[in-house]
Amino acid sequence: MRQLKGRNRCNRAVRHLKIQGKMWLKNLKSGLEQIRESQVRGTRKNFLHDGSFHEAVAPVLAVAQCFCLMPVCGISAPTYRGLSFNRRSWRFWYSSLYLCSTSVDLAFSIRRVAHSVLDVRSVEPIVFHVSILIASWQFLNLAQLWPGLMRHWAAVERRLPGYTCCLQRARPARRLKLVAFVLLVVSLMEHLLSIISVVYYDFCPRRSDPVESYLLGASAQLFEVFPYSNWLAWLGKIQNVLLTFGWSYMDIFLMMLGMGLSEMLARLNRSLEQQVRQPMPEAYWTWSRTLYRSIVELIREVDDAVSGIMLISFGSNLYFICLQLLKSINTMPSSAHAVYFYFSLLFLLSRSTAVLLFVSAINDQAREPLRLLRLVPLKGYHPEVFRFAAELASDQVALTGLKFFNVTRKLFLAMAGTVATYELVLIQFHEDKKTWDCSPFNLD
Amino acid sequence: MKILPKLERKLRRLKKRVTRTSLFRKLDLVHESARKKAFQESCETYKNQIENEYEIRNSLPKLSRSDKEAFLSDGSFHQAVGRVLLVAEFFAMMPVKGVTGKHPSDLSFSWRNIRTCFSLLFIASSLANFGLSLFKVLNNPISFNSIKPIIFRGSVLLVLIVALNLARQWPQLMMYWHTVEKDLPQYKTQLTKWKMGHTISMVMLLGMMLSFAEHILSMVSAINYASFCNRTADPIQNYFLRTNDEIFFVTSYSTTLALWGKFQNVFSTFIWNYMDLFVMIVSIGLASKFRQLNDDLRNFKGMNMAPSYWSERRIQYRNICILCDKMDDAISLITMVSFSNNLYFICVQLLRSLNTMPSVAHAVYFYFSLIFLIGRTLAVSLYSSSVHDESRLTLRYLRCVPKESWCPEVKRFTEEVISDEVALTGMKFFHLTRKLVLSVAGTIVTYELVLIQFHEDNDLWDCDQSYYS
Numbered sequence: 001m002r003q004l005k006g007r008n009r010c011n012r013a014v015r016h017l018k019i020q021g022k023m024w025l026k027n028l029k030s031g032l033e034q035i036r037e038s039q040v041r042g043t044r045k046n047f048l049h050d051g052s053f054h055e056a057v058a059p060v061l062a063v064a065q066c067f068c069l070m071p072v073c074g075i076s077a078p079t080y081r082g083l084s085f086n087r088r089s090w091r092f093w094y095s096s097l098y099l100c101s102t103s104v105d106l107a108f109s110i111r112r113v114a115h116s117v118l119d120v121r122s123v124e125p126i127v128f129h130v131s132i133l134i135a136s137w138q139f140l141n142l143a144q145l146w147p148g149l150m151r152h153w154a155a156v157e158r159r160l161p162g163y164t165c166c167l168q169r170a171r172p173a174r175r176l177k178l179v180a181f182v183l184l185v186v187s188l189m190e191h192l193l194s195i196i197s198v199v200y201y202d203f204c205p206r207r208s209d210p211v212e213s214y215l216l217g218a219s220a221q222l223f224e225v226f227p228y229s230n231w232l233a234w235l236g237k238i239q240n241v242l243l244t245f246g247w248s249y250m251d252i253f254l255m256m257l258g259m260g261l262s263e264m265l266a267r268l269n270r271s272l273e274q275q276v277r278q279p280m281p282e283a284y285w286t287w288s289r290t291l292y293r294s295i296v297e298l299i300r301e302v303d304d305a306v307s308g309i310m311l312i313s314f315g316s317n318l319y320f321i322c323l324q325l326l327k328s329i330n331t332m333p334s335s336a337h338a339v340y341f342y343f344s345l346l347f348l349l350s351r352s353t354a355v356l357l358f359v360s361a362i363n364d365q366a367r368e369p370l371r372l373l374r375l376v377p378l379k380g381y382h383p384e385v386f387r388f389a390a391e392l393a394s395d396q397v398a399l400t401g402l403k404f405f406n407v408t409r410k411l412f413l414a415m416a417g418t419v420a421t422y423e424l425v426l427i428q429f430h431e432d433k434k435t436w437d438c439s440p441f442n443l444d
Numbered sequence: 445m446k447i448l449p450k451l452e453r454k455l456r457r458l459k460k461r462v463t464r465t466s467l468f469r470k471l472d473l474v475h476e477s478a479r480k481k482a483f484q485e486s487c488e489t490y491k492n493q494i495e496n497e498y499e500i501r502n503s504l505p506k507l508s509r510s511d512k513e514a515f516l517s518d519g520s521f522h523q524a525v526g527r528v529l530l531v532a533e534f535f536a537m538m539p540v541k542g543v544t545g546k547h548p549s550d551l552s553f554s555w556r557n558i559r560t561c562f563s564l565l566f567i568a569s570s571l572a573n574f575g576l577s578l579f580k581v582l583n584n585p586i587s588f589n590s591i592k593p594i595i596f597r598g599s600v601l602l603v604l605i606v607a608l609n610l611a612r613q614w615p616q617l618m619m620y621w622h623t624v625e626k627d628l629p630q631y632k633t634q635l636t637k638w639k640m641g642h643t644i645s646m647v648m649l650l651g652m653m654l655s656f657a658e659h660i661l662s663m664v665s666a667i668n669y670a671s672f673c674n675r676t677a678d679p680i681q682n683y684f685l686r687t688n689d690e691i692f693f694v695t696s697y698s699t700t701l702a703l704w705g706k707f708q709n710v711f712s713t714f715i716w717n718y719m720d721l722f723v724m725i726v727s728i729g730l731a732s733k734f735r736q737l738n739d740d741l742r743n744f745k746g747m748n749m750a751p752s753y754w755s756e757r758r759i760q761y762r763n764i765c766i767l768c769d770k771m772d773d774a775i776s777l778i779t780m781v782s783f784s785n786n787l788y789f790i791c792v793q794l795l796r797s798l799n800t801m802p803s804v805a806h807a808v809y810f811y812f813s814l815i816f817l818i819g820r821t822l823a824v825s826l827y828s829s830s831v832h833d834e835s836r837l838t839l840r841y842l843r844c845v846p847k848e849s850w851c852p853e854v855k856r857f858t859e860e861v862i863s864d865e866v867a868l869t870g871m872k873f874f875h876l877t878r879k880l881v882l883s884v885a886g887t888i889v890t891y892e893l894v895l896i897q898f899h900e901d902n903d904l905w906d907c908d909q910s911y912y913s
Contacts, residue, residue, distance in 0.1 A: 286847050293843055293844060296843075297840075297844075300840070383850075384847060387850065387855075390858075394862045395839075395843075403833070403878050404878050404879065404881060404882045405879065405882060418886070421890070422889075422893075425893040425894075428897070
């Protein structure tokens with residue numbers, strides 16, 4: 001009896017094991033199939049661009065999301081329809097957390113500045129923090145508007161004249177990605193250089209370990225209140241990296257928008273250029289005028305959404321250029337410092353110029369149809385052409401900085417003049433000794 | 445020979461009898477009586493109406509219980525601005541009668557009114573105060589800083605005189621405003637009607653609260669400072685000696701004079717704040733009228749509308765432009781004074797921010813007043829530039845007119861909007877647009893940088909110096 005019972009138990013266990021094994025195998029199989037399905041070999045279709053802005057800008061937004069900006073869901077979706085904004089998504093909480101930690105960091109920086117002498121240079125961390133805090137807040141608001149904006153954008157894009165070949169269709173997206181990639185890499189390089197210049201040529205090490213000493217210097221505003229601890233130092237460093245990225249990202253994002261909008265106008269211009277010398281029917285002009293109008297409406301809508309970021313970006317660039325130029329008078333303590341300094345100055349200058357040029361390209365492209373309309377022959381000169389020309393002549397189409405200034409090419413000279421004026425005044429109050437002093441060690 | 449006329453008469457009578465049958469005669473009678481009745485009725489209704497109106501006007505009890513109607517806004521500027529002007533009247537500005545009335549025809553100005561007398565009296569007393577401070581400043585070395593009381597009192601005096609002049613024109617202006625408003629596309633909901641009045645009262649309330657807080661803080665800091673300098677044993681006397689130093693520079697201390705000085709000070713501070721608020725409120729009103737028109741245009745954006753619609757809108761737009769010009773003529777001096785004053789005071793305050801503060805109370809007062817000043821200046825510039833922004837917005841809707849309904853009237857409207865520069869101005873020297881904000885900020889920075897070079901710290905928190913305005 002006992003043996004029988006034992007055998008029964010044995011059989012039952014074996015059967016149980018068998019069933020379990022089968023189920024496990026089945027699961028494994030289905031899992032493998034799922035993986036295989038998702039890992040299909042890319043076909044030609046996957047690599048073809050549909051020429052939409054949504055598709056082109058998706059990787060740039062994805063990078064931004066790694067750094068807690070633009071918490072909008074569904075950026076990797078194939079069309080704009082997948083976009084959504086959800087307050088309960090982790091992205092939203094992630095960027096809210098970032099906003100909170102930036103505010104805390106700002107409070108510590110204000111505390112630090114308030115304890116030292118107040119002048120143009122010492123308020124640098126405050127300006128830096130405040131501008132990024134406001135910009136991140138604006139990005140959060142923009143994320144809310146982004147799905148609607150993209151819907152409008154796609155609606156306008158659909159009406160535009162098509163590309164002739166797929167290579168041409170891919171070009172704007174490729175150009176956009178290239179610019180964003182180059183800028184991101186250069187800003188990463190700048191950050192690495194700043195770390196190198198500080199870590200290897202540390203004149204007044206505050207701690208024996210060079211890394212710890214660097215971390216202490218990087219978030220000095222925290223360690224004036226708290227005693228040194230490693231985890232806090234790393235948190236401070238992460239915050240610093242995020243801030244530095246956010247600061248560059250403002251400009252990159254504006255460049256992307258400028259490129260996208262000017263590309264739309266350029267597409268219209270290309271089609272106009274082909275047709276303008278022949279007498280076209282009136283319906284063609286109605287079509288092109290309403291198309292131009294809808295692009296301008298889109299530009300206005302985008303402008304309403306991003307003009308705050310524009311103002312902050314231009315203002316902070318102006319301030320930092322003044323500051324860096326002022327610092328350039330100082331003697332550099334080492335060649336590593338000099339390399340970092342001139343590299344970052346050059347980067348700042350070229351980035352500000354690039355933003356201005358890319359964004360003002362919208363204005364240039366919007367003026368272009370007027371030149372083309374002057375070529376319309378007498379036979380094709382309809383009242384619609386007259387109306388189109390009158391509208392073009394009187395409108396100023398450009399992105400603005402909170403409606404205070406239009407971003408056109410003329411702004412470049414105005415800004416250069418402003419920088420020169422302030423620089424000349426600031427030089428008169430300048431004293432050399434402060435910047436490379438050990439006590440207030442400035443780090444950007 | 446005599447028979448002929450008789451015959452004629454007979455013939456005529458016969459004819460009449462033939463044409464006028466008894467039925468006709470009856471109808472005539474009925475008609476006549478109906479006409480009389482109708483006339484009498486219309487007379488009576490008219491009489492009743494007049495009587496009713498008279499009764500309502502007379503019997504409107506002073507302390508009646510208000511019903512819902514009393515709180516419903518009709519969206520007119522006159523009604524929205526009523527309480528604002530009432531506050532101003534209390535502070536001896538804008539002596540117009542009937543500002544809280546329902547209809548702008550109730551407004552009136554007369555020289556013999558008690559408000560006007562009060563205002564004139566206050567102008568005289570300000571003039572005396574201004575003379576005293578001029579005397580004091582001229583007897584001391586003059587610098588950028590030391591002329592602050594003259595600029596303060598001088599601008600307040602100027603604004604008072606301009607406001608008195610404005611009060612004379614106010615009834616006509618409001619009547620014109622009323623006719624323009626009546627003509628505009630009407631508001632659809634009570635909420636939209638209520639919005640402008642609400643914004644105006646909120647701006648007024650916030651501005652008043654902040655200026656009141658600033659005044660209290662200034663008193664605290666002055667008391668603190670007075671006790672620090674301590675010229676006499678009496679703390680109250682110390683305080684008055686400090687705040688009204690221009691009076692006691694000439695005469696010896698007396699309580700009546702001190703109280704007069706304090707009264708003058710409170711009123712001047714109010715008027716100084718009020719001129720900014722007034723410019724803001726007028727521009728909110730004008731901008732909301734443009735918005736009212738734009739809202740209607742937005743509702744019909746891209747639709748095929750009849751030419752009559754466009755001509756109607758164009759005339760309405762023109763009316764608002766004329767209104768804007770009229771208001772601008774009336775208040776441009778106030779705008780000018782307000783802007784130049786703000787520019788000067790921001791420069792002075794920024795320059796003073798370099799000094800070391802003698803106490804915490806001073807620091808709190810100083811930074812509060814600096815932030816308040818900058819915020820107020822920014823608010824004035826932004827609100828007044830909103831008139832220009834709203835007037836340009838019309839163009840956006842006109843651009844979307846479809847080809848089918850494009851007519852000479854739309855073209856004319858578009859060209860008018862493009863070529864006109866509709867904005868409040870500072871005595872026609874500058875238009876108040878958003879671009880002005882940047883140029884004002886640039887000017888402040890430039891002057892500041894120059895002024896800093898001539899700046900010395902020592903002379904500001906001295907006990908002998910006046911620092912208080």
